[in-house]
Amino acid sequence: MNIYVEIMSIYGITFLVSMFVAFIIWGLAKLVDILPEESFTLGSILKKIRQNIISGKVERKQFLKEFRETQVEGSEDLVNYHHEHA
Amino acid sequence: MKISSIIIMNTLEFGKMFQGVYTLLTSDPIIMYSRILLMLLGLLLVYLGKKGVLEPLLMIPMGLGMATINASTMIMPNGAHGNLFVDPLAIDIDQLMYLLQIDFLQPIYTFTFSNGLIACFIFMGIGTMLDITYILKNPFTSMFLAVCGELGTFLTVPIAMFFGLSVKDAASAAMVGGADGPMVLFTALNLSKDLFVPITVVAYLYLGLTYGGYPYLIRLLIPKRLRGIKMVRPQTKSKPISSGVKLMFASVLCVVLCLMFPVAGPLFFSLFIGIAIRESGLTHVKEFIEGPLLYGSTFFLGLLLGILCDAHLILNPKILMLLVLGIIALLLSGIGGIMGGYALYFLKKGNYNPVIGIAAVSCVPTTAKVAQKEVHKVNPQSMILPEALGANISGVITTAIIAGLYITFFA
Numbered sequence: 001m002n003i004y005v006e007i008m009s010i011y012g013i014t015f016l017v018s019m020f021v022a023f024i025i026w027g028l029a030k031l032v033d034i035l036p037e038e039s040f041t042l043g044s045i046l047k048k049i050r051q052n053i054i055s056g057k058v059e060r061k062q063f064l065k066e067f068r069e070t071q072v073e074g075s076e077d078l079v080n081y082h083h084e085h086a
Numbered sequence: 087m088k089i090s091s092i093i094i095m096n097t098l099e100f101g102k103m104f105q106g107v108y109t110l111l112t113s114d115p116i117i118m119y120s121r122i123l124l125m126l127l128g129l130l131l132v133y134l135g136k137k138g139v140l141e142p143l144l145m146i147p148m149g150l151g152m153a154t155i156n157a158s159t160m161i162m163p164n165g166a167h168g169n170l171f172v173d174p175l176a177i178d179i180d181q182l183m184y185l186l187q188i189d190f191l192q193p194i195y196t197f198t199f200s201n202g203l204i205a206c207f208i209f210m211g212i213g214t215m216l217d218i219t220y221i222l223k224n225p226f227t228s229m230f231l232a233v234c235g236e237l238g239t240f241l242t243v244p245i246a247m248f249f250g251l252s253v254k255d256a257a258s259a260a261m262v263g264g265a266d267g268p269m270v271l272f273t274a275l276n277l278s279k280d281l282f283v284p285i286t287v288v289a290y291l292y293l294g295l296t297y298g299g300y301p302y303l304i305r306l307l308i309p310k311r312l313r314g315i316k317m318v319r320p321q322t323k324s325k326p327i328s329s330g331v332k333l334m335f336a337s338v339l340c341v342v343l344c345l346m347f348p349v350a351g352p353l354f355f356s357l358f359i360g361i362a363i364r365e366s367g368l369t370h371v372k373e374f375i376e377g378p379l380l381y382g383s384t385f386f387l388g389l390l391l392g393i394l395c396d397a398h399l400i401l402n403p404k405i406l407m408l409l410v411l412g413i414i415a416l417l418l419s420g421i422g423g424i425m426g427g428y429a430l431y432f433l434k435k436g437n438y439n440p441v442i443g444i445a446a447v448s449c450v451p452t453t454a455k456v457a458q459k460e461v462h463k464v465n466p467q468s469m470i471l472p473e474a475l476g477a478n479i480s481g482v483i484t485t486a487i488i489a490g491l492y493i494t495f496f497a
């Protein structure tokens with residue numbers, strides 16, 4: 001193969017690999033933003049998951065409470081809303 | 087008859103007593119003049135090292151080694167000219183075992199230099215000094231600049247082949263454009279067994295000169311108005327990056343890059359183990375690697391490079407060509423980096439200082455410091471060091487990738 005073509009191919013591969021590396025680094029940096037504030041440990045990740053589950057449960061309870069209250073009034077719209085989003 | 091025999095006797099006695107002078111006077115004129123030249127060059131390197139023009143840690147042992155090895159050529163028991171320092175050409179096992187007991191630097195050469203271990207030790211030291219926060223903040227721009235800053239590493243290959251070098255020698259010589267000494271040594275050891283000494287010596291000589299030469303390139307290619315640009319950074323609230331994340335980054339990237347380029351595995355591993363040790367809190371190991379190991383390895387690398395500059399070994403018509411190619415490679419890499427800086431300047435609509443591009447030439451941390459210094463001269467309010475260090479560290483990774491590609495393609 002012509003050496004110029006070969007060298008430019010290697011330059012292209014280097015560019016692609018470098019961008020792939022940048023993508024991995026970017027992904028890791030994004031992960032940091034998603035993960036808990038305090039520190040990047042297994043304990044803190046589990047704590048964050050637990051917090052999310054608990055807040056989810058609370059939100060659900062709140063929603064069901066509101067739903068029951070409004071169901072007594074027989075609101076068709078709210079029933080439909082519940083079927084769509086529950 | 088009697089007078090001539092006295093002269094011969096005197097000459098023999100003189101030769102026995104002062105073998106360095108005797109071998110100098112009786113050797114081939116080209117070798118003789120080369121030895122004298124190398125002795126003077128060695129002493130000049132010591133002087134320049136002391137004056138701070140070149141890196142003293144490397145240049146003082148290298149210069150003194152170069153001068154000494156060319157002074158201490160002696161007549162060996164088999165009648166040939168040699169020395170009691172090192173024989174890099176020994177291949178036969180019996181001969182090597184003999185030399186390991188005779189030549190005092192042979193163990194260091196055989197067990198650390200010829201297998202690239204010393205380059206890996208230096209790379210570990212570099213790893214412990216790298217703070218990867220900068221690259222984590224701007225990964226795409228840093229890696230983009232790093233690829234641009236490798237222009238010389240690529241364009242020098244066809245130029246070197248035009249001058250008559252083989253593709254392996256050309257690739258090894260072009261690695262000087264990456265401005266990373268251990269990487270040049272590693273690639274040359276793998277690709278160019280005959281020329282690895284002159285290539286590495288040229289690389290280290292020029293790397294010392296980047297600090298003095300690149301500011302002129304910056305001033306030549308970037309007008310004062312652009313050099314003084316103060317970048318406006320977006321006011322986003324980002325979390326501080328913990329050492330655990332950096333450790334994970336180093337581990338994941340090391341595995342991924344080793345999966346892609348196993349031939350450069352030792353280099354990747356050495357760099358990332360350095361980063362991993364820095365971030366894992368192993369203070370004593372970190373202090374050992376960035377102190378005694380790094381400085382000791384650099385000292386012995388300089389010493390061995392100097393000792394290997396024996397006129398008998400390095401006298402090669404390709405040396406002059408390598409000197410020219412080395413400077414072409416570094417010049418093109420510098421231009422490539424600045425072009426990358428300009429590309430980002432236009433992409434970010436003027437909110438980017440193109441001087442950062444020069445820091446993509448991975449001479450850690452020299453080029454980053456050069457960039458900041460040049461910007462500071464024009465506008466003391468402008469701070470580009472974080473971006474420059476990001477490009478600098480990315481340059482190290484990119485150079486290792488290219489070393490892996492060259493060895494894979496050309497070995």
